[in-house]
Amino acid sequence: MFPKSTLVVFATLLTVFAPVDALWPQPRSLQTGTTPLRLSSGFDISASSIHNAPTDLQQAVQDAKTLIQTDKLQRLVVGRGSGDAAVVQKAHTLSKLTLSLGKGAIANSITSESQKAPEARDEAYTLTVPSDGTGATITANSTLGLFRGLTTFTQLFYETGGTTYLLNAPIHIEDSPAYPWRGLLLDTSRNFFPVDAVKHTLDAMSWNKMNQFHWHIVDSQSFPLQVPGYTDLAAKGAYDSQSVYSPQDVADVVSYAGARGIDVMVEIDTPGHTAVISQAHPEHIACAEATPWASFANEPPAGQLRLASNATIAYTAGLLTAVSKMFPSTLFSTGGDEINANCYAQDVETQQALNATGKTFEQALDTFTQATHKALIAEGKTPVVWEEMVLAHNVTLSNNTLVLVWISSDDVKAVAEKGFKLIHAASDYFYLDCGGGGWVGENPDGNSWCDPFKTWQHSYSFDPTANLTADEAKLVMGGQHLLWTEQSGPQNLDPIVWPRASSSAELWWSAPSGNASADLDTALPRLHEMSYRMRQRGVDTISLQPEWCAIRPGACDLTA
């Protein structure tokens, strides 16, 4: 039998070596101790030092207090932290967290700070939790920074036997994102997602400090966006009258996102991916629902805006202008991917227009793009495009245009060489839909075009500046995971997105060392905790491993 003192030492050592912080994304600078603290039953968060604290900050404070009480996350160790009870009972209590803004900082709303241009957002914060139970503090130079700090603060705590506690005081965190763009794309056209599902996703994004919701809101299959002045598009192009985002819904989503530190960039993909516009405006669409679809589009149904037609250009510019007024973001994506040349080659109207003006197809595309972008720039928007607009076509774009790299991570270098700011969205790392099998009918042996499934580990091992020069690396704005929804709906939204999308959230915020194997070793236990915490908050995250592995860090590694 062991003498009692040996047992105590043994237990303490175990506690120290087991994971005691579940922060995700990992702060850029983090110092922790080994002193336990328990949360006082009267714990409060004060923002009283902030003059005229905006209502969204006040709400964020309330939300943080609620999460700390309701998370009830048990530590992911054998015994789920029940062994912590003894040490926690004797610990100091933490009764207060005080928020304050730096000298001279203006207390704008979180929403307005979030909607600034990406480089202009100030998300930095400092968080301290003393070991003696005196008050914790978060300081920042913006309410957005305070919000990020609150998000971190809620992740510090575990629960056992009714006590909320942490084990690693004192804590000192200096944090700020490595990249200004940390996004998630959701396609609400292939299948529709109600506002509640979108909001639920925004919540989960905010817990991961993601700040950019890329809303691929319409496509060839359906047009759920009700655009003032263009309501016929949704009236005839939405799947049904319930599968529509009204202007009020959009405002609701935008403000819900803003209050959570998230900017909403809408995408109206043009000139391709627009077949459904033919329901209301057949005059603007070439090769609408032409068959065989595979000759006219990458997926059914075929149909693209008649970009050589002046009337269509004017219509599109008007539509984009109207949409841009619905979204306060400085960013607006006009898409530009997968333009099908055969569709236009076979379209009599397009050929007539080209003949009449003497333009080539590429020249017509340039005219179309310049006209639509000019309209957006007039609204104060920065255009965002998919990579083909830079790599596959000869289109004049304004210098500040942002380019989304999607086809392959191999294309990043070429976009950077052209001097454009870029966003990583490569299918070979970040497509959440890959690996779900072929969805096209009558194709029993068809697999996902972008097989295999992108594991969190694969995404996490992405190097954002691979093969780039130092100057080119400065063009990298960050990146995003993406969910195309041919095989997704509200039914599998959570499990197909989470916790995998957390993987890139940390990539862009924390900029791991680049030593993939070392990074993955430390990431997995934290990602498990993040995933379990998200579950506690009602998100149906998938299991990354059997629970046996989740509570034994490293035990299920390849060579363990």
Add this chain to the structure above:
Amino acid sequence: MLSSRPPHSFLALLYVVTCMQSVLCLWPIPRSLQTGSTPLTLSGSFSIDIQVPNAPGDLQEAAARTHSYLKTDQLGRLAVGRGASDAAVLHGAKQLNSLHLTLAGSVSKVQSISSEAILPLGSRSEEYMLSIPSTGGTATLSANSTLGLFRGLTTFEQLWYTTGETIYTLEAPIHIVDSPAFPYRGLMLDTARNFFPVSDIKRTLDAMSWTKINQFHWHITDSQSFPLEIPGFTEIAEKGAYSSSSVFSPSDVSDIVSYAGARGIDVVVEIDTPGHTAIIYESHPEHVACFDASPWATYANEPMAGQLRFASPATTNFTTSFLEATAKMFPSSLFSTGGDEVNVPCYDQDEETQQILNSTGQSLLEALQTFVDTAHGGLKKLGKTPVVWEDGSTELVSIGADLILDHNVTVANDTVVMVWSSSEAAVGVAALNLHMVHGPSDYFYLDCGAGEWIGADPDGNSWCDPFKTWQRSYTFDPFLDLTASQQHLVLGGEQLLWTEQSGPQNLDSIVWPRAASSAEVFWTGATLPDGSPRNVSSALPRLHDLRFRMVQRGINAIPLQPLWCALRPGACDLTA
């Protein structure tokens, strides 16, 4: 002036197209199906009259559930407009007032669905006849058993759509004569890698019953956790479950068994032995070799290592006893003892095993034979038919079947072998003249394609990539390369969910509607009611329909395609 309205005959033509689409929407499609083109609406006072003497409670409850689904499904037809244009033809349509349920012939004693569902394979009566006259009034459902009536009720529920307040079908008269092509139509769920609460299992049983799946293969324990509380052996779960709330108590088990039975489903439990048992070490270290040995990859196919020390007579007795105790918890005539992935190096390094083998002079294979014989002998005394995994992955394991066959041919004849490693392994099982259930990873593993879950392996993929689409599963041929004289050995098949990367969070979405694929493969067989071969293009619109109906009933089944495609049968086919 020209009328802006299309002539009446044109409308009628459209209506024919409509009918042809919706007639296809039964899943699994009945073996014999005749339909007409007369619309019928369901009367507001529609009733199901059970004209069965002493109707058992589970039949009455089944009828009540059907009645409820008719009202709550609220499924709009999957066509552009979601059936709104049907209102015109429904106006003034005849009404169906009731469905009469009768048992055919002279049934001396009416049995409950539950007791019919757990009869041995081959002796269950699932056939039924359903007739709905075009004149409305009364529909009739008859069968030779309450289980058959239940299958017919399931079909009846799928005939109806809703537009506005009207519940209707467009294809009366309907005459269906139906029975399954194969007696075993299953779904396997692993509740050991990650735990699933009883409510998730019940929801899955509901969805299974809607597709006429009749076997729940419950892979209840494994190396990672032991959630089953076995009377007399409660210490195994006490120390081996993930937590005290991640446990199936005896009352949970009987709750699940009776819930399943009332839905025409037999529960075959699997206690995988001698491998996949590491966690038993927590309560009985004396019975487990190479527990948590490192590197795990040397001693097991996945972490953690640990296998029953089967060469030890004490371990053999212990195992036989707790298998018998488990068998008493499950009324099924089937019991799986697993037998897959037995790791030889684990025993080579185990001192106790080597000492025993030295002292008895037995080889490892001979010791395994003794172990299997003893365990199966115990189960057979309790009236159970043993089920084992085929195993092509190690030399040792294909022996599981060999052993039984060599040792006692008469015993071997009724052992059921589950084919899992590859569809090609079925031929080997047939060569042993053993009955088989198809569960090949290359067609039916629902977990494939979700990437590597082992840590520190960023470029690892799913071992059984790619993802098995519904289309892939649907094209499975149950008779493969078997000779005509071997085909009788095929009992059916099942799709399987191993849960290293699954939990309650994605249970619905990873299983449904894909698992419905094999449900039709093994119910309907090779041909459609019109005699043509079963095929993915006519199946897809029906499977969409089933999926949307499941969503209406609260199952988070994934979309198979964009809704645009689901509303336009064929439009998203490869060459459309």
